[in-house]
Amino acid sequence: MISITEWQKIGVGTTGFGIFFILFGMLLYFDSVLLAFGNLLFLTGLSLIIGLRKTLSFFFQRHKLKGTSFFLGGVVIVLLRWPLLGMFLETYGFFNLFKDFFSVAFGFLGNTSNIPFLSMLFRRLQGTSSMV
Structure with a gap:
């Protein structure tokens, strides 16, 4: 502890x-x-x-x-x-x-495909705006 x-x-x-x-x-x-x-x-x-x-x-x-x-x-x-x-x-x-920390924090979140808003946001940031 x-x-x-x-x-x-x-x-x-x-x-x-x-x-x-x-x-x-x-x-x-x-x-x-x-x-x-x-x-x-x-x-x-x-x-x-x-x-x-x-x-x-x-x-x-x-x-x-x-x-x-x-x-x-x-x-x-x-x-x-x-x-x-x-x-x-x-x-x-x-x-x-803290730009190095942000990548670690988002990596810690894991797969964002189960979170609708975050998955849409990350797809838009990556340039693929297709909604699945």
Whole structure:
């Protein structure tokens, strides 16, 4: 059994609150204060969950520097009260950082032919729009 430390439990809560504030800030027409607070909570929670050294080594890998610069640059832009531009930059950086993870996650889902919406979506993404 995996033991979870108290710091990791606090990190999960902090990350959850960060995601909540980011979503709530987006719902309130990109409120820059809520988005900035959510970003800070999310990054703090992430470093509490996996540790500061692993967080820094994840973000500053050589092949992930483009995604890191866009993500952290977006956080800085949100802190400077340009929330719409900052969130676009963060989103682009997030997808660049986690593009390897998405293929693993979709592979973990397995065969999507039993899920109607996902099978239609993947067929369209692959270019074959025939409905079976």
